[in-house]
Amino acid sequence: MSTPQPPTQPAAPAWEAAAPGTAHPASGSAGPGYTSPIPVVRTHFGHAFASEWTKIKSVRSTMWTLGVFVLLVVGIGLLTGVLVASTDPxxxxxxxxxxxxxxxxxGSMCIITLGVLTTASEYGTGMIRTTMVACPSRGRVLVAKALVFFLVAFVVTLLSxxxxxFLHVAMLEGNNTGEPTGGEWLKATVGISLYIALLGTLSLALGSIIRHSAGAITLMIGAVLAPLVIALFMFSSSLESVRTALFEYSxxxxxxIFYANSLSPSGPSGWDPLWIMIGLTAVGLGGAFALLGKRDV
Structure with a gap:
C-alpha cells in the first residue's frame, strides 16, 4: 500500500520570494532595472528665480502696489505739467x-512698501517655511527675491x-523751457529708476532683517522723510552743520539731484546718489544674509 503524499503547495509568486521588504512591482516602487519617468535634475539658481517670479506676479499686493505707483507718478506728473503750463508761461x-x-x-513709498512685503509677508504667513523646504539654500532664496524685485521695480519705474x-516736454514746449540734453534724459529716466529700485531693494533687506511688515515699512518711510523734516526745524546756528548734512543726504x-535741482548747493552731485544707494543696499543685503543663516525661520 503506497504512502499518501502531502498536497503540493502552489508556487509562491516571484515578488513574494524576494527579500523581505521588497515591494510589489505593481506598486510602482523602484526595483532592479527600474527607471523613473520623472526626470531628476540638479536644482540651480534659475529654479529659485522662477519660483520668486511666480510668487511676486501671483499675489494681489504686487498688482495693487504697482498700480497705485503708476497712478501716482503719471497722475501727479500730468497734474504738475498742466498747472505749470497754465500758470507760468x-x-x-x-x-x-x-x-x-x-x-x-x-510714488517711491509704494516701491518701499512692496519691497518690505516681498520678504516680511512670508514670515507673517509662515510661507517662508515652505520656501526654505523647497530651497534649503537660504542665500539663494534671498538673492533670487532681491533680483526679481529689483528688475520688476526698475522696469515699472522706468516706463512711468x-x-x-515725454508728457512734460510736450506740454511745456511753449513755456520757454530748455531742450533736455542726452545726459539729462538718461538721469531723469534710467538714473532715477535705478535709484528707486535700489531703495526698494534696501527695503526688502530690512524686511528680511526685521521680519515684520508694519515695522519695516515705518522705519523706511521714516528714513526717507525724517531727515528732511528734522532739518527744516533746526534754527540754531550751532546746529548748522548738522542741518546742512541732513539736507544734503536726505x-x-x-x-x-537726478533732475539737477538739488535742495542744497553743496553735497552729492551728478551720479553720487546712485553710488551711495548701491553701498547702502549692499550693506543691507549683507546684514540680511548674515542673519538669515543664524536664525530659525
Whole structure:
C-alpha cells in the first residue's frame, strides 16, 4: 500500500520570494532595472528665480502696489505739467524734466512698501517655511527675491518716468523751457529708476532683517522723510552743520539731484546718489544674509 503524499503547495509568486521588504512591482516602487519617468535634475539658481517670479506676479499686493505707483507718478506728473503750463508761461529755460520729481517722490513709498512685503509677508504667513523646504539654500532664496524685485521695480519705474518725461516736454514746449540734453534724459529716466529700485531693494533687506511688515515699512518711510523734516526745524546756528548734512543726504534731496535741482548747493552731485544707494543696499543685503543663516525661520 503506497504512502499518501502531502498536497503540493502552489508556487509562491516571484515578488513574494524576494527579500523581505521588497515591494510589489505593481506598486510602482523602484526595483532592479527600474527607471523613473520623472526626470531628476540638479536644482540651480534659475529654479529659485522662477519660483520668486511666480510668487511676486501671483499675489494681489504686487498688482495693487504697482498700480497705485503708476497712478501716482503719471497722475501727479500730468497734474504738475498742466498747472505749470497754465500758470507760468515763461520758465526761463528751466528743464521740463524736473517736473517729474514730485510724482516719483510720492510714488517711491509704494516701491518701499512692496519691497518690505516681498520678504516680511512670508514670515507673517509662515510661507517662508515652505520656501526654505523647497530651497534649503537660504542665500539663494534671498538673492533670487532681491533680483526679481529689483528688475520688476526698475522696469515699472522706468516706463512711468519715461512717460512723464515725454508728457512734460510736450506740454511745456511753449513755456520757454530748455531742450533736455542726452545726459539729462538718461538721469531723469534710467538714473532715477535705478535709484528707486535700489531703495526698494534696501527695503526688502530690512524686511528680511526685521521680519515684520508694519515695522519695516515705518522705519523706511521714516528714513526717507525724517531727515528732511528734522532739518527744516533746526534754527540754531550751532546746529548748522548738522542741518546742512541732513539736507544734503536726505532721500528727497538725492532724488532731486537726478533732475539737477538739488535742495542744497553743496553735497552729492551728478551720479553720487546712485553710488551711495548701491553701498547702502549692499550693506543691507549683507546684514540680511548674515542673519538669515543664524536664525530659525
Amino acid at each position: 515763461d520758465l526761463n529755460g528751466e528743464n521740463a524734466l524736473s517736473m517729474g520729481f514730485f510724482g516719483l517722490l510720492v 518716468a519715461t512717460v512723464v518725461a 532721500i528727497p534731496n538725492q532724488l532731486s
